[in-house]
Amino acid sequence: MLLPDLYLSSIFSITPELLKGLGVEALVLDVDNTLRAYKSDRPYKGVSEWVEKMRKSGISLIVASNNLKSSVGPFASTLKLDYVSMSFKPLPFGLKRALRKLKIDRSKVAIVGDQVFTDIIGGRLSGFRTILVKPFVAERGIFWRIRRFFEKPVIIRYNNKKSRRK
Numbered sequence: 221m222l223l224p225d226l227y228l229s230s231i232f233s234i235t236p237e238l239l240k241g242l243g244v245e246a247l248v249l250d251v252d253n254t255l256r257a258y259k260s261d262r263p264y265k266g267v268s269e270w271v272e273k274m275r276k277s278g279i280s281l282i283v284a285s286n287n288l289k290s291s292v293g294p295f296a297s298t299l300k301l302d303y304v305s306m307s308f309k310p311l312p313f314g315l316k317r318a319l320r321k322l323k324i325d326r327s328k329v330a331i332v333g334d335q336v337f338t339d340i341i342g343g344r345l346s347g348f349r350t351i352l353v354k355p356f357v358a359e360r361g362i363f364w365r366i367r368r369f370f371e372k373p374v375i376i377r378y379n380n381k382k383s384r385r386k
């Protein structure tokens with residue numbers, strides 16, 4: 221349940237060829253520390269170009285964030301993407317809304333995000349493939365320290381599993 225299908229250093233490692241190999245035709249994208257740095261309101265450097273490349277390759281994209289509409293809406297529109305805000309990940313109903321907007325079967329969808337306990341679990345509960353990415357920047361504060369602490373064993377297990385497969 222906790223292990224992502226893929227763990228990548230950033231969205232920039234996601235290519236149309238990789239997705240094709242997984243049978244993925246649409247991505248549900250987290251925002252904070254996935255498409256923009258923590259506490260930034262703009263796309264991280266290179267994100268707009270990456271979105272454009274995906275779009276040109278026929279990959280459908282939608283944003284799903286637990287952040288507020290006032291933050292997610294303007295951000296999504298700079299990237300010309302549809303969005304779901306206040307998605308309450310890992311609960312499935314926000315992601316269900318995203319799936320309805322994509323109009324595609326869940327088996328062809330992957331969620332991409334930087335957090336195991338919201339993005340990856342939410343994706344699993346929704347029947348999506350799951351791609352965990354490293355956060356662009358380190359967050360501050362005790363709540364974040366705790367969250368990241370509990371993610372560590374998951375990442376270690378992912379790496380162990382991967383090295384066993386080799």
Ligand SMILES: [Mg+2]
Pocket residue numbers: 250251252253254333334335
């Ligand atoms: Mg995030």
